[in-house]
Amino acid sequence: MTATDGGAHDGGAGDGRAGDGGAAGPGGDTVAAVVRQWRAVRPDLDTGPMEIIGRINRCAALLQQAEDAPLRRAGLSRAEFDLLGALRRTGHELTPGELARETFSSGAAVTKRLKQLTERGLVERRGDTRDRRVAHLRLTDTGRDLVDGILPEQLAYESAVLSGVDGVRQGELAALLGGLLGQLEGRLDALRA
Amino acid sequence: MTATDGGAHDGGAGDGRAGDGGAAGPGGDTVAAVVRQWRAVRPDLDTGPMEIIGRINRCAALLQQAEDAPLRRAGLSRAEFDLLGALRRTGHELTPGELARETFSSGAAVTKRLKQLTERGLVERRGDTRDRRVAHLRLTDTGRDLVDGILPEQLAYESAVLSGVDGVRQGELAALLGGLLGQLEGRLDALRA
């Protein structure tokens, strides 16, 4: 979250009273409050992008905190579950490199997680017969059962989190986000310059 | 990003060819590909929530990477800029505790960042006269100029990042995200149980 889009709990108050830290002001969410602050001190700037990017970042932060709950019950971090989930949903073995790409994390991180998950007996390792550099990872039965047990809870939890938005708007939101994400994934490399 | 919603670069391929790691498949973005994978192996589950939450998480990850670019030029991390931005947009001094709440990070993190930023001469410290526990932080002239210089670049960059989505949809997206965020901020504490 950048300062541009950064959240404020009670940012609009500005009177020194810190508040209890949750309730959005009359104008809506906390990002709206931040945008108002920026407009007050820098009325020349176009704050439009903040209203999208800031909200995406803030939603992601809140959702990830919330999502921790069902996972923690199973003693898994989000990153670990990510790995297991990649193995489960592809349905076949993956190499560490493939897992790194699947989970958008570095190879080093994958190595560490795999070490822990194999020690816990959730994942099994098998060396490639032709190319002895590569390993093939797959879920053990225990690992598979764990993922399959958590997954419905996770989805139910997510469903509950989203329940404040009605079905029609959920559909619209999913479609718009899909459009944005498609653009980002296609063009991001070009913009990174 | 949870495994539930986790991204896949070329997840749909499944033939071992890792691909070059960017292009979304025919069906749209990478989250759509992940959802297809889940549906193939667990057709009983309702994958609806993934299409929103997964996309938000993935968008946030991509956007934050992208956003780094203009900030790095100024030698600032996102978290540091967040702090400076909070001071700039509120327009008045803030205590470390207030800054922690503004930036949604722990007090310890704020302490560390403040140390570096004051050493760099971007932020100034002033002790409270009445309560000698608290400090008041404000931007130096240099700090203020830095923020004011970066901010337009940042917004222009964000604008460019979003340019693939037309104006009308940007408005819709902002509104829908605002609605979701309002719900999340209001009700998250209750769900955290």
Place this chain on the structure above:
DNA sequence: AGCATTTGATTCACGAGTAAAACACTTGTT
């Protein structure tokens, strides 16, 4: 006044992730 409680900030110990180096092995070239 004297002492327990609360609050604000900082320090400490640690876990997690990364980039870069190192390592192990394979592939292409001469």
Place this chain on the structure above:
DNA sequence: AACAAGTGTTTTACTCGTGAATCAAATGCT
């Protein structure tokens, strides 16, 4: 065959953030 270059994985050194403990000061209670 020998060796250079390339590829997949792991190790290393480091940064950053966090929760818990600690320190310092104010507030409340008797």
